[in-house]
Amino acid sequence: xxxxxxxxxxxxxxxxxxxxxxxxxxxxxxxxxxxxxxxxxxxxxxxxxxxxxxxxxxxxxxxxxxxxxxxxxxxxxxxxxxxxxxxxxxxxxxxxxxxxxxxxxxxxxxxxxxxxxxxxxxxxxxxxxxxxxxxxxxxxxxxxxxxxxxxxxxxxxxxxxxxxxxxxxxxxxxxxxxxxxxxxxxxxxxxxxxxxxxxxxxxxxxxxxxxxxxxxxxxxxxxxxxxxxxxxxxxxxxxxxxxxxxxxxxxxxxxxxxxxxxxxxxxxxxxxxxxxxxxxxxxxxxxxxxxxxxxxxxxxxxxxxxxxxxxxxxxxxxxxxxxxxxxxxxxxxxxxxxxx
Numbered sequence: 001x002x003x004x005x006x007x008x009x010x011x012x013x014x015x016x017x018x019x020x021x022x023x024x025x026x027x028x029x030x031x032x033x034x035x036x037x038x039x040x041x042x043x044x045x046x047x048x049x050x051x052x053x054x055x056x057x058x059x060x061x062x063x064x065x066x067x068x069x070x071x072x073x074x075x076x077x078x079x080x081x082x083x084x085x086x087x088x089x090x091x092x093x094x095x096x097x098x099x100x101x102x103x104x105x106x107x108x109x110x111x112x113x114x115x116x117x118x119x120x121x122x123x124x125x126x127x128x129x130x131x132x133x134x135x136x137x138x139x140x141x142x143x144x145x146x147x148x149x150x151x152x153x154x155x156x157x158x159x160x161x162x163x164x165x166x167x168x169x170x171x172x173x174x175x176x177x178x179x180x181x182x183x184x185x186x187x188x189x190x191x192x193x194x195x196x197x198x199x200x201x202x203x204x205x206x207x208x209x210x211x212x213x214x215x216x217x218x219x220x221x222x223x224x225x226x227x228x229x230x231x232x233x234x235x236x237x238x239x240x241x242x243x244x245x246x247x248x249x250x251x252x253x254x255x256x257x258x259x260x261x262x263x264x265x266x267x268x269x270x271x272x273x274x275x276x277x278x279x280x281x282x283x284x285x286x287x288x289x290x291x292x293x294x295x296x297x298x299x300x301x302x303x304x305x306x307x308x309x310x311x312x313x314x315x316x317x318x319x320x321x322x323x324x325x326x327x328x329x330x331x332x333x334x335x336x337x338x339x340x
Contacts, residue, residue, distance in 0.1 A: 008033045009040070013221035020223070020272055021307035023319045028223060031055075039232035043134060048104050059317035059326065061115035069107065070160075072151060075144045078107035079161060080118040080125040092123035092167035092197075092337040093152055095145075095183075099174030099203075099314070101233025102141050103133045110173065112316055113326055121333035123169075124161050126152060130179070133237035141237070142248045145179045146186055153194050169198050169333060173313050174275075175233070177204030181251040181262070181282070188261025196263040198336040200329055203270055203310050206278035207252050208234055208244040215277050222274045225310035230274060252282050260293035262286055265300040266332045268325055270308035303328065 010033045017025065031054045038047045050056070065083030069076055082091060094117055098109035107129040114125045130144035149170070151157040158165045172180040180199055187194040212220040212227040220227055238244050247254030265286055269279040283300040290298040305312055308321050313329075316322035 006034050009036050010034075010223065012223050016221050016223065016272060019307060020309070021319065021321055023321070024307070024309055024311075024315070027057075027315070027318055032224060037226070037229055039226075039228045043236065048100075048106075048132075055318075057311075057315040057318050057322075058110070059112040059323065061111045062119050064115050064118045067115075072148070074140075074147070075131055076107060076129045077148065078111070078114070078127045078129070080114050080127075081162070082118055082122050082124070084122060086162050087164070089166075090158065090162050090164035092121065092169065093158075093161060093163040093165075094118075094121065094123050094125045094169040094171065094333055094337075095148060095152060095180070096125055096127040097130065097145060097170075097172030097176030097179040097183075098127060099172065099176045100132075101230070102138075102175045102237035103233055105132075105176075110313070113173075113313065113329055116326060116330040117333045120330040121337045123167075123333065123337055124163050126161070133233075137239040138237050138243045139248055141175075141179055142182060145183045146190075149183060149187060149194060150190075166195065167197055167337060168194070169200070169337065170196055171200030171202070171329070171333075172204075173202040174310065175205050175237075177201040178206065178208075178249075178251065180204075181206065182248050184262045185247055185251055185254050185258050189258065193261075198264045198266070198332075199262065200266050200268075200332055201279065201282075202268045202313050202325070202329060203273055203275055204267065204279050204282070205230075205275060206250065206282045208238065208250045209253070210275075210278060215281070216274050219272065219274045219276055222272045223309055225274045227274065252278070252285055256285075256289040256292055259286060259289035260295050260298075262289070262298070264298050264336070267300065267302045268313075268328065269302060269304050270310060270312050271304055271306050272308060273310040273312075275310060276304075 098105040
């Protein structure tokens with residue numbers, strides 16, 4: 001069947017088309033527009049498998065010293081280790097949380113960014129295969145993120161990984177960025193507290209109470225991640241609506257006293273992403289909390305990727321802007337771990 005005769009399920013909204021990166025428009029028109037949105041299908045797990053009509057979009061991971069998978073009980077992790085000699089005090093360690101609406105993705109997701117961070121920042125990267133919804137609803141993914149941090153920070157984990165427990169960074173993309181942001185808050189109040197050096201939040205989910213008539217209003221016509229799709233994911237993970245009100249689900253709803261314990265932060269937002277306003281507002285909230293509670297060494301930086309969509313990092317292999325973001329994330333980790 002020719003493309004002219006195929007049914008279009010996800011057209012780009014006419015008000016947005018001219019604002020988008022031409023490379024993205026070309027790819028969307030060739031592939032994405034013909035896919036039935038996940039939120040229009042009954043959940044059967046197929047959202048976890050790349051559609052055969054769509055080519056791989058992530059870039060090929062760079063070579064690192066070692067890549068190994070570990071089973072930690074409720075979840076597994078993939079560990080990326082540099083190809084250089086271990087420093088006297090051990091490598092820094094970076095915890096990464098993949099995206100996918102808490103329902104899609106695993107330790108094979110985002111290996112391109114994990115490997116590049118490992119290489120450029122000369123750190124061990126641990127990507128966490130947290131439990132997924134709907135089989136494991138909230139707070140399973142968050143609990144796994146806390147457990148992963150405790151394991152990395154503990155003697156057994158740090159000895160196995162060869163890492164320096166005093167230099168830990170966290171980050172993630174989309175729903176994974178929400179886990180990272182909430183984890184950074186949790187780390188500051190654990191007993192004893194665990195110091196997080198920095199967090200890298202890529203197109204983050206921040207406010208799970210947002211709607212198309214409130215925070216999302218200015219981006220409600222953005223492609224791919226629509227209000228319907230985001231709400232669909234949210235309903236699978238948050239079985240009880242009240243859960244979205246907790247900072248473990250919506251880090252922006254944490255009181256300022258808790259937010260002030262967050263580390264220095266870098267946030268990547270895509271201009272044409274439903275979630276862009278959430279990232280912008282969170283940076284302001286963090287700045288206000290740090291100012292009020294005297295966290296003078298903290299700071300939040302935002303970089304906006306013009307014309308880009310929520311899919312930007314997952315398309316680093318086919319979009320120039322996706323490649324730019326991939327390299328920016330790795331360079332930020334290198335900067336904050338190594339002072340470069």
